[in-house]
Amino acid sequence: MMSQTTVIVGGGSAGWLTAGIIAAKHSPPDDGGAGTRVVLLESPDVPNLGVGEGTWPTMRDTLRRIGLSEADFLRCCDASFKQGSQFIGWHRGKGESYYHPFCAPSGYAKINLAAHWQDSYKELSFCDAVSPQGRACDEGLAPKRPQTPEYAFDLNYGYHLNAGKFVELLQRHCIDNLGVQHRLGHVEEIIPAENGDIAALQLASGETIAGDLFVDCTGFAALLIGKHYNIPFVSQREFLFNDTALAVQAEYATEDAPIASVTKATAQSAGWIWDIALPTRRGIGYVHSSQHTSLEKAEEELAAYLEADPTLAKDQPSPRKIEFQPGYREKFWHRNCVAVGVSAGFVEPLEATALILIEKSAEWISEQLPGDNAAKPVVAKRYNEITRQHWRAVIDFLKLHYVLSERDDSDYWRDHRKPESTPESLQESLSLWRSQVPWLFESNYRIELFSSASLQYVLYGMGFETDVNDHRYRQWDRDAAIANRLIRENSVQAETLIASLPTNRELLNRVRASTPAA
Numbered sequence: 001m002m003s004q005t006t007v008i009v010g011g012g013s014a015g016w017l018t019a020g021i022i023a024a025k026h027s028p029p030d031d032g033g034a035g036t037r038v039v040l041l042e043s044p045d046v047p048n049l050g051v052g053e054g055t056w057p058t059m060r061d062t063l064r065r066i067g068l069s070e071a072d073f074l075r076c077c078d079a080s081f082k083q084g085s086q087f088i089g090w091h092r093g094k095g096e097s098y099y100h101p102f103c104a105p106s107g108y109a110k111i112n113l114a115a116h117w118q119d120s121y122k123e124l125s126f127c128d129a130v131s132p133q134g135r136a137c138d139e140g141l142a143p144k145r146p147q148t149p150e151y152a153f154d155l156n157y158g159y160h161l162n163a164g165k166f167v168e169l170l171q172r173h174c175i176d177n178l179g180v181q182h183r184l185g186h187v188e189e190i191i192p193a194e195n196g197d198i199a200a201l202q203l204a205s206g207e208t209i210a211g212d213l214f215v216d217c218t219g220f221a222a223l224l225i226g227k228h229y230n231i232p233f234v235s236q237r238e239f240l241f242n243d244t245a246l247a248v249q250a251e252y253a254t255e256d257a258p259i260a261s262v263t264k265a266t267a268q269s270a271g272w273i274w275d276i277a278l279p280t281r282r283g284i285g286y287v288h289s290s291q292h293t294s295l296e297k298a299e300e301e302l303a304a305y306l307e308a309d310p311t312l313a314k315d316q317p318s319p320r321k322i323e324f325q326p327g328y329r330e331k332f333w334h335r336n337c338v339a340v341g342v343s344a345g346f347v348e349p350l351e352a353t354a355l356i357l358i359e360k361s362a363e364w365i366s367e368q369l370p371g372d373n374a375a376k377p378v379v380a381k382r383y384n385e386i387t388r389q390h391w392r393a394v395i396d397f398l399k400l401h402y403v404l405s406e407r408d409d410s411d412y413w414r415d416h417r418k419p420e421s422t423p424e425s426l427q428e429s430l431s432l433w434r435s436q437v438p439w440l441f442e443s444n445y446r447i448e449l450f451s452s453a454s455l456q457y458v459l460y461g462m463g464f465e466t467d468v469n470d471h472r473y474r475q476w477d478r479d480a481a482i483a484n485r486l487i488r489e490n491s492v493q494a495e496t497l498i499a500s501l502p503t504n505r506e507l508l509n510r511v512r513a514s515t516p517a518a
């Protein structure tokens, strides 16, 4: 097998996560391995995006796989536990909310509780009927106990983290422990090979960097996939309108302020405000559609949100404005170049789908290395098909949050319900889900990025009705006893967890006070 050099261009979360995932799997050829040498090149002049602070539970596996201790990660990245998202005011407006937690409904692989809940348990929220996690989140509890091993849990979780510190930790770990070569240099030109591949990168210093595979992690610049190869960008603005974010790193009023265990997403007149609690600050931002509001109005809504929260300090820094075009590339892998991260696409922060896509992409690429020359076009074709399907699933899933809203207080929400703003694939799914609950069969025709459990939490959290009088639900008598037992057990388990789990703040204080691993 031939050894290779993989050159990753860009040192944001996408670049360093990809470097870590590849390098942890492949020993460098210099160490006697037959794998791939990983070089990460980043510009000293172009700053990272520096946002992206909510993850899915997949991040636990990623960190473990690349050899990081969880306690070190929590300490170094000012990270906290995230057990899902809470959507506030999305359905009809102020005063209501629902959870999309990370624990699948009880017995999910064997029994579809959604139909039973709809038939007999509507006095409970869907989340509370099928899982104890929402009630633990109401109390601000951690998903585990102090004695629970690293990465294990009572309640499934991902993280909230400081994006800048995360990149610093990944960088240190990749260089010190995984043999990644780090180069600073601004790419000025791409040097093509005769066959149209990329042969090397020309840096501003005059130096050139050659490689076999080039991973474009240059963020919105999309230097290789966009500027060099001109792979078209497929806008998704007709479906997802948000294109501007106002982001603040908000200070707590006191050091012992509670740390919420979910990302709070609060609907506003032209978008929504994310609220991510870390041990030392909160990341808060208003992502909105510039076509539906003015910058001044958006700033006012964000300021009102900050002022209304007594656990935040009175004076907060001015927000940073970030503009983006929602969409993704027509192709992600072209010749010997593959785009990962924002260069491949970005739609909006809802449900934190960006980092999980980076993890999945990097794993896939890593599996293909060093690779056989003859197979490369097939690898690229399959990667493109799978990644395109992931993006379509992301668009449908995010749009689902908007299309089910009954808010009528602004054009933003009304426009989201217009049929022409809903992808056909989602319209089809919705017509199916009116007569059948999405469950395990969903994955038969989708390559799953997230489980159909996520669809259930959003659908039934938003008041969607499935007609469960259909014949297939008639075999219930057999299952009803099991369903009743599981739903009862969830309520008992919620009480037990509330009595025994520490708060997020308590557990994180303990981890942060512990001694770092040698």
Ligand SMILES: Cc1cc2nc3c(=O)[nH]c(=O)nc-3n(C[C@H](O)[C@H](O)[C@H](O)COP(=O)(O)OP(=O)(O)OC[C@H]3O[C@@H](n4cnc5c(N)ncnc54)[C@H](O)[C@@H]3O)c2cc1C
Pocket: 009, 010, 011, 012, 013, 014, 015, 041, 042, 043, 044, 045, 046, 047, 048, 049, 050, 051, 052, 053, 054, 055, 185, 186, 187, 188, 217, 218, 219, 220, 221, 223, 245, 247, 285, 287, 322, 324, 340, 341, 342, 343, 346, 348, 349, 352, 353, 354, 355, 356
């Ligand atoms: C408002 C907002 C909120 C978000 N929230 C979330 C979230 O909660 N969860 C989530 O999963 N994702 C979120 N995201 C997405 C997340 O921020 C990104 O996926 C993540 O930061 C990865 O960015 P990146 O590494 O692709 O790009 P960047 O961080 O922009 O990195 C680009 C890199 O390319 C380098 N570069 C650029 N040009 C050159 C050149 N000419 N030569 C050499 N190097 C170059 C730069 O130096 C830099 O190192 C959010 C995004 C936005 C906009």
